[in-house]
Amino acid sequence: MTDTFYSKLAKVRHYIHEHPEISEQEYEATKYIKNYLSELEIKPLDYPLETGVIAEIGSGLPIIALRADIDALPIVERTNLDYASSNGAMHACGHDFHQTSLLGAAEILKEREAELNGTVRLIFQPAEENFQGGYKVIEAGGLENVSAIIGYHNNPHLKPGQIGLRSGAIMAGVEQFKVIVNGVSAHAARPDLGVDTVLVITTIINNLQNIVSRTVSPFESAVLSVTHIDVGTTWNVLPANGYFEGTIRSFDPEVRLSVIERFEKVVKAVSQQFDARVEINWGNAPNVTFNDRDLTPIIFENSKKFAEVIETLPSTGGEDFAAYQEKIPGVFAFVGSNGEENAPDWHHDDFIVRDESLPVAVNYFVESAFALLNHFKKE
Structure with a gap:
């Protein structure tokens, strides 16, 4: 033309x-x-x-x-x-x-x-x-x-x-996740009377970062990123609930399923450790x-x-x-x-x-x- x-x-x-x-x-x-x-x-x-x-x-x-x-x-x-x-x-x-x-x-x-x-x-x-x-x-x-x-x-x-x-x-295949964590609110001076939602969320996030680096083959690839955290409203109260969200990217169906499975295991294990309740929501994202x-x-x-x-x-x-x-x-x-x-x-x-x-x-x-x-x- x-x-x-x-x-x-x-x-x-x-x-x-x-x-x-x-x-x-x-x-x-x-x-x-x-x-x-x-x-x-x-x-x-x-x-x-x-x-x-x-x-x-x-x-x-x-x-x-x-x-x-x-x-x-x-x-x-x-x-x-x-x-x-x-x-x-x-x-x-x-x-x-x-x-x-x-x-x-x-x-x-x-x-x-x-x-x-x-x-x-x-x-x-x-x-x-x-x-x-x-x-x-x-x-x-x-x-x-x-x-x-x-x-x-x-x-x-x-x-x-x-x-x-x-x-x-x-x-990449895309996973969109949102994890809602429910603890028990308490005064910051008496954390023993509550379930610390902030601690649960930060512990989960830290443990999630080990999934790709320690369980995905160096000859494969995946990305797990937490991009948003929302928890608490003030300095002297343990919040009752909060959430974090982010994404997983991968190129192989088997890697995808493995990362998702380990993600859910980490979230559930940490929540049980601290007696918190969690809910994992997966978005409708493409393969x-x-x-x-x-x-x-x-x-x-x-x-x-x-x-x-x-x-x-x-x-x-x-x-x-x-x-x-x-x-x-x-x-x-x-x-x-x-x-x-x-x-x-x-x-x-x-x-x-x-x-x-x-x-x-x-x-x-x-x-x-x-x-x-x-x-x-x-x-």
Whole structure:
């Protein structure tokens, strides 16, 4: 496509960036996508989704899905860009870039519709940041008759023009935990008359830090981080209750289960030691983003036509694209979006995506769709 096309797409991204909406609140984004597709004579399908859009180009089988997430984060933007958000939310993870690239791909695929050996399903997914959107799309029937799905995340540590790919795990499985501890309140001068919730929580946290360092093989990897503690309200009272929360990240299902099992053992053992009562709550978070071992090499080689393709290391970030991969084969990539030294990472309030990254992102969608349609048509 021409420079004029990508200049237009850059303006589209700037508009989307300036009007972010957080997870499950993407109402204006949904209207914008539907209007954009309608102008391309692409009709959205009637799926029961409150936000987000699913549409199709082409006809017949096979069906290949292309997915982009559209939600933003509750972060106040500090980029000083001309098109910076001022509504208290921010596309601090680049979902404006993802959404724009799929809109651009839709335009190209519509122009080349006669060349399609099947159907391309466009999934503009809501609510990735709270890990619910992928499950909502699946529940609504968005994967019906789909042979495979393609997705990506921008990567500010890769340069525009680069794509990072690997077979197997490319993003971590995520566990979100909250542990509620109930002790017995007492005067700080008479701790023997209570059950010290502060001591229980701090002892549990200290013991949890030994799980990864002493029970996970050095040839495997996992992360266990406690990120929030809430206990007590004043200096001279032992609080009756409190809680802490955080996350576990891993790349192997067996490691994941082992760490979870040991986590629960530590929490229960310490609580019994001090006669406290505990409750462990696990959030609804995604499994490992695991690239199909048969399809990834196809996408890897095919992407060399328009990008510098590198075999990337996996990221400890999580992605609800994994929800789709639990149902059907999928390939997820990293698309270079900045590449400057010390470029701000995802979820920073000064996170910036460079517009010159758009051509590779658009072509990744378009060319992957053609490659997989042809692949499945031959089977």
